[in-house]
Amino acid sequence: MKTLRTAFQMLLLLTVITGVVYPLLVTGLAQLFFPAQANGSLLYRNGKPVASVLLAQNMTKSSYFWPRPSAGNFDAMASGGSNYGQTSPALMQQWQTRIQYWQQASGNTKPVPAELIQASASGLDPQISVAAAYYQLNRVAQSRGWPEKRVAAMIEQQIDRSSWFAAGAPMINVMSLNLSLDQQDTLHASR
Secondary structure, rough: OOOHHHHHHHHHHHHHHHHHHHHHHHHHHHHHHOOOHHHHOEEEEEOOOEEEOOOOOOOOOOOOOOOOOOOOOOOOHOOOOOOOOOOHHHHHHHHHHHHHHHHHHHOOOOOHHHHHHOOOOOOOOEEHHHHHHHHHHHHHHHHHHHHHHHHHHHHHHHEEOOOHHHHHEEEEHHHHHHHHHHHHHHHHHHO
C-alpha cells in the first residue's frame, strides 16, 4: 500500500510540475522576452491581425505577390508535399501547368523561377526568392497602376538578408511585402 501511495504522490507531483509549472514558466518567459513570436508573429492592418509572417496565404489578386504553390492548398492542417517522385508523369504535368500559368498571369515568357513551380515541402512557406518577386513585378505594377521602379524599390526594402547563411540566398516574405504595398496605397490615398 505504501508503494502505491508513493507512486500516486509522484504522479501528482510530476503532473503539476510538467503539466502546470513548466508550461506556465515557458509561456511567461516567451511573453517576456519574445512577445511578438510567442503570439504568432502576426502582421496587422488597421490594428487588426491579418496574417502571420510564418505562414503563406493563397493570394490570387493580380495586385499582390503570390507565394510558392502549396500541395495542401495553404491549409495548415494539410501541411506537406505532394509525395510525387521526381520522375512522376503527374508531377511533370503539374510543373508544365504551373509554368504556363505563371507565364500567362505575369505576361512574362522568361524562365519561371523554380520555387514558383515546385510546391514547398510544408506547403506553407512564406518566403520567395528575390528572383521570384522580380518575376511578378510587371503584373503587380500594372495591376496597381504604379511605375515598375516604385514596386522594385519596395521589393528591395523587403529583402531579408539575415537568413542568407541558413537559406542560401536572400529571401522576401510575401505577406510582409503585400502588406507594405497596401500601406503605400493607403498613404497615397490619404494625401
